[in-house]
Amino acid sequence: MVRQTRADLDKVFTALADPTRRAILARLAQGDAYVTELSEPHDMSFAAVSRHIQVLETAGLARRTKEGRKIRCRFNPSPLNKAEDWITRQKRFWECTLDRLGDILKGDGA
Numbered sequence: 001m002v003r004q005t006r007a008d009l010d011k012v013f014t015a016l017a018d019p020t021r022r023a024i025l026a027r028l029a030q031g032d033a034y035v036t037e038l039s040e041p042h043d044m045s046f047a048a049v050s051r052h053i054q055v056l057e058t059a060g061l062a063r064r065t066k067e068g069r070k071i072r073c074r075f076n077p078s079p080l081n082k083a084e085d086w087i088t089r090q091k092r093f094w095e096c097t098l099d100r101l102g103d104i105l106k107g108d109g110a
Helices: 006-016 019-029 035-039 046-058 078-106
Strands: 062-067 068-076
Touching: 006 046, 006 078, 019 035, 019 046, 019 062, 019 068, 035 046, 035 068, 046 062, 068 078
Parallel strands: none
Antiparallel strands: 062 068
């Protein structure tokens, strides 16, 4: 198993922090799309959408391939799975910690 580095997770969460990038990912989750198609629902230039896709690509969430003069984008869910694993571990830790605190406050803990 490849260990997820903190920098990798930072890139994923940075990519997901922006609503435009989340919308692009939601569209790509339905299937591959050209950059021109991805830019249509957004009031921004082709270059701006390209920069958003670059952030997604840096995080490993999207891949671009050139087809003639067009650029096709594809969704890669693998980094999301790793981020979900991290979130799940954090959730378990805090739930356990808060349960212990609750027991202590009730007088049940040692």
